[in-house]
Amino acid sequence: ETGVTQTPRHLVMGMTNKKSLKCEQHLGHNAMYWYKQSAKKPLELMFVYSLEERVENNSVPSRFSPECPNSSHLFLHLHTLQPEDSALYLCASSQDWTERGNTIYFGEGSWLTVV
Amino acid sequence: KQEVTQIPAALSVPEGENLVLNCSFTDSAIYNLQWFRQDPGKGLTSLLLIQSSQREQTSGRLNASLDKSSGRSTLYIAASQPGDSATYLCAVRGRSGSEKLVFGKGTKLTVNP
Numbered sequence: 001e002t003g004v005t006q007t008p009r010h011l012v013m014g015m016t017n018k019k020s021l022k023c024e025q026h027l028g029h030n031a032m033y034w035y036k037q038s039a040k041k042p043l044e045l046m047f048v049y050s051l052e053e054r055v056e057n058n059s060v061p062s063r064f065s066p067e068c069p070n071s072s073h074l075f076l077h078l079h080t081l082q083p084e085d086s087a088l089y090l091c092a093s094s095q096d097w098t099e100r101g102n103t104i105y106f107g108e109g110s111w112l113t114v115v
Numbered sequence: 116k117q118e119v120t121q122i123p124a125a126l127s128v129p130e131g132e133n134l135v136l137n138c139s140f141t142d143s144a145i146y147n148l149q150w151f152r153q154d155p156g157k158g159l160t161s162l163l164l165i166q167s168s169q170r171e172q173t174s175g176r177l178n179a180s181l182d183k184s185s186g187r188s189t190l191y192i193a194a195s196q197p198g199d200s201a202t203y204l205c206a207v208r209g210r211s212g213s214e215k216l217v218f219g220k221g222t223k224l225t226v227n228p
Contacts, residue, residue, distance in 0.1 A: 004158070042119070043159075043204070043218040056215065090158055103149070104216065106158035 003027045004107035006091050012113045013081065021076040021110045023091030031097035032074040033104070034066060037088040049074060050097035081114045088112075117142045121205055121219035128195055129227050136190040136222045138205030143186050149216065150179050150190050151204040159204065163190070167210070195226045 004025045013019050025032060034046040048056035049068040063085075065077040074091055088109045094102040118141045128134050138148070147166045151159040163172045163179040165188070171180040178191040192199060202223045206216040 006158075040220065042220050043206075043216075045215045048215070058215075088156075092159075103161050103164055105161065106151075108158040109156070111156070 003105050004091055004093055006089075006107035006110050008110060009108065010111045010113075012115060013078065014115055015081060015083075017081075018077070018079045020078065021089055021091075021112070023074040023076075023107055025072050025074075025091075025093040025105070025107075027093055027095075027105060028072075029093040029095050029105075030071055031094045032068060032071070033092040033094075034074065034076050035090040035092060035106075037090060037109070039087075043090070046076075048097060055097060078112070081112075083114050086113045117145075117207060117209055117217045119205055119207055119217050119219035121203075121222050123222060124220065125223040125225075127225040127227060130195060130197060132195050132226075133191070133193050134195055134224070136192070136203050136205075136224070138188040138190070138219055140186045140188075140207045140217075142209065143183050144210045145183065145207045146210045148179075148181055148188050148205065148207045150177075150188075151206065153202045153204060153221065155201075162203075192224075195224075197226050197228050200224055200226050 007022045031050045036044045046060045047066045052068045067075040090109045091107040092104050094104045120139045122137050149164045150162045153159050165172045165181045176193040181188045202221040204221040206218045
């Protein structure tokens with residue numbers, strides 16, 4: 001089993017739908033992240049959670065709502081998205097958010113298409 | 116604001132060639148620099164992590180160097196193989212402010228058999 005698992009791998013949703021992306025890490029890490037990867041743009045950090053508390057929110061629109069029920073699970077709830085939100089959403093984890101030397105581990109991503 | 120640039124955006128080489136990928140960053144006050152590999156439609160895999168006090172790191176056929184004062188890093192791949200074909204991303208972590216990694220757009224490498 002891989003260290004960071006994301007489901008679903010592919011999601012197509014209408015602009016009025018509500019869906020969720022799920023991430024689970026099996027590495028015993030304390031920090032989890034959501035990144036967005038759009039075509040021809042660098043990876044953008046969306047949210048950071050440390051020990052289930054949100055520690056960073058990078059000016060992300062409220063139509064994206066994260067949830068971290070425990071240190072090994074992270075969700076991204078999606079509501080009334082726009083076509084420009086279509087992207088690869090990557091979840092990641094690291095041992096400790098405050099330890100900057102830690103390696104960060106990524107999941108395989110969830111491809112989201114908004115129609 | 117930190118900006119990371121990777122040149123070239125794409126590179127195609129024959130199998131067996133040694134190659135260098137470049138990464139530059141605008142703010143030299145970094146804590147570390149990391150190189151990642153991303154296969155098409157997949158997540159990122161960490162290749163090498165260089166702390167700001169280090170000059171280089173090696174793993175197998177990969178060697179990454181860091182020149183913090185000039186804001187540059189290179190990833191050297193020796194004896195390239197078709198399996199090395201992927202997008203290579205560089206990311207820096209700042210010394211002050213938020214802990215987030217700032218990524219470049221990547222270099223898409225194709226190694227032809």
